[in-house]
Amino acid sequence: MENIQFPTISLDQFPTMPADPDRRRGLSRALYEEFRARIADGTYAAGTPLPSSRALAAERGLSRGTVTLVYEQLAADGFIDTRPGAMSRVAEGAVASLRRAGGARQERDEAGRVAGRLSAVGRRIAAMGIRDAGPTAPAEIDFVYGPLAGGDFPTQTWLKALRAVERQRVHRLEYEDPRGNLVLRRALQTHLSRTKGVSCSVEQIMIVNGSQQALDLCARLLVDPGESVIVENPGYRMAHHAFEACGAKLLGVDVDEHGLRTDALAALGPARVAYVTPTHQFPLGSFMPMARRSALLAWAARRHAWIIEDDYDSEYRYSVRPEATLLSLDRRGCVIHVGTFSKTLSPQLRLGYMVLPQTLVDTFVAAKRVADRHAATGLQRALAALLDDGSYDRHVRRMRRLQQARQRALTDALATHFGDRVRIEGAASGLHLVAWIPGLPASAEPALVQAARERGVRVYPVGPLYLPVRARSRTTMQRPAGLVMGYALLGTDAIEDGARRLLAALNALESRDNVQVDKA
């Protein structure tokens, strides 16, 4: 799932190339693009004050000249207003300027020469302002969600499996079935049956390069430009981007303590697909009870819609009873079930899977073949070995204990230090929770993030996981500030320490008369 990186981005991708001009150009470009992206996604609304160039330079470890240059360029492009002696602010017409610039920008290369043109898909993706954060400058204590700790990876077991696989003599190194290695699919079939109660044939299982590829294939094969897709709001933005790339209109539906509000579906127009995370709603962590599951399936039947069930972390169940997956409840063949090994082994393996309805198998197989043939064979065979000899199960049990201990340390620390100044949501499973701060408005999230950053703690606001306003349903209400807190990288001491520092940040923020970003 999303490695939430707001508001810091990668300015340190080339740590070994300190001061050459190319790097500086890269850094200023990255900063410029970050502002564009944040304006585009609504995080920086019109009128939002920008940090002073001095403060931003200090925070990012940039020269002040670099930041000034970026601000000048943003002003020249009409995205921000600057006045001498006053704070720079996001300009009123910034979003409109951005659209114009996005459209025209592709036609010419850097020297102004006319090159080719992008397709509609390309233009949509270019306009999304997606930037991969890449490795970030280390913070003392990082409550990031997404990465796993290198020390938790079962290196010896994995190496043993890789060695065994590579030493098996294979006569032909040839392209495989696009669904992936048959040995892995068989092992996975057994595993899914045992752990999730999923009953499917090996033909319905397709190994993908991480669950993101599953979402991308679904978007391409199921959604035409202009068609609607139901998504949770807040939700997993990387899934949303896959649908948006295909020209889908996102219909955001509110989420409460029981997941997607299925009662809101009837009021919405037709939709081709509903994308849901019923086992552990991302990011709010709620679990969808049976009544809503049935309601969602009934809606899909009425609308002839597909349901994508993204089960990204059900391995980490601490205090919820396993419920039947949507896939198991599906009698019409409309559910596509998606899973991943990014949360149990490593996101860098790029291994996920989908369980397809029988009617979709042929088309998805053909599409996967056209997309990239199949997933890397050696990795698949090594994973199959781990599943077959029980070492994957042992690893998952160990990880579950580890992550639960971290999560308890976090909930304990938050309860101890914050009392009723935080409300914890979604702590029944997974690798993250949401900490709401009822005393702080949502608009103060960037300031809280910044105050924490000054105390060596990196936290991530909920804000960027909400859809831009126009795509939200009417029922969206005022909400307090919230943080998505991951704990997979941290020891229990660091978690306790981090919670204390975060409290200090909150206190500092509340002691000010005005919550504002600029502290110059």
Add this chain to the structure above:
Amino acid sequence: MENIQFPTISLDQFPTMPADPDRRRGLSRALYEEFRARIADGTYAAGTPLPSSRALAAERGLSRGTVTLVYEQLAADGFIDTRPGAMSRVAEGAVASLRRAGGARQERDEAGRVAGRLSAVGRRIAAMGIRDAGPTAPAEIDFVYGPLAGGDFPTQTWLKALRAVERQRVHRLEYEDPRGNLVLRRALQTHLSRTKGVSCSVEQIMIVNGSQQALDLCARLLVDPGESVIVENPGYRMAHHAFEACGAKLLGVDVDEHGLRTDALAALGPARVAYVTPTHQFPLGSFMPMARRSALLAWAARRHAWIIEDDYDSEYRYSVRPEATLLSLDRRGCVIHVGTFSKTLSPQLRLGYMVLPQTLVDTFVAAKRVADRHAATGLQRALAALLDDGSYDRHVRRMRRLQQARQRALTDALATHFGDRVRIEGAASGLHLVAWIPGLPASAEPALVQAARERGVRVYPVGPLYLPVRARSRTTMQRPAGLVMGYALLGTDAIEDGARRLLAALNALESRDNVQVDKA
């Protein structure tokens, strides 16, 4: 590149599950779909006689009942005509029936229940009739192109690199830059500069899951439905499929001994992209001289078109001087250069790369992130180690010697046994050549393949690499039968033996009064 599998497909994917009903259903379905696909792609034109059910059953190791069932279904669906006592033939209206069936088929699942619908992309992919062959039943001597010999893979070197990589302690296992691992991109930048004279920044290099993903990304980001794409005819069909999936209209341009006939471009309408293999045209093997390279670049400049330069096997140059890549000649930033490690290491690694024009970098990075985040990190780091310590270079040199010896064995054997009954094309480089048989018409290719198969030799016709007739340019002429002969799996003795058996097959074929498929 294409693992040409005509006319055999995978009927033996589940060798350990011999006789259960699911398997039989899978087999008959596969056979049915194979016929549909061959009718759709024009290989089986109207009137083509089908093999008798007995002969086909024997060849495929199926029960005769299974084949009879498939023939009955094909007849019921209007794809073939059967008359008692006479050969079954492809029906006159087969292609039209196919189109009707293809459109309607997606609406209902196997039980006839209405499920959801496919997008236009999904429907196009479903209609292509692409089926991955998967592992095929072993032939004694297989002149397949695509797979590499398992024994040629540098297992020890690779394992050493994997071990070193896995043992490096990494603090955070996190999502990487979508372009791929920076260490690999740096190593590749140096490698490309040294081996291909390519000068580019590490920012322009993107690691992809095999070159197929590069083609798929190009198709999605550069081509809108209804736009034209220039392709070589015959050419690499898997590239064509990527464009077709996006709704592109393929404009096939003839190929001669100097590659794509650039003189034919002026007569064609506007096109968004030209896809070419200038270093070693697939499949005919010609090398594009400088004059045509310049003409192609000039055409792209006039048309504001992109050029995709697929350099899939320039590591295997035997008797041609390296020529400047289109990328190096490009002054406008319109060339996208694509390469792969599938021909030097293994197609199962799924590692390829693209060198992007600066103007396209941001969009392709965002698209790769949405598509599947990035390529698997461990494999990339192991490959970087091989590039950095010189073992990749040593391996390529070893492979070049090996493949050249195999190729010489094949050209020698063909010259010795066939004399002027074959004309060899494209033997200056690569892992395959084309053997034309001037005495045999193109329509006899399936019969030749079949006759060879009876003698334990698997060969692959050129036919399926040509575009369907309506997409061909006017200049397409009558051609003799031709075979794409790969030699990467074979020892020199097997090559010599295979050539002898192929001669026997040709002799048998020519001694018959009528060349026909049915020998029952």
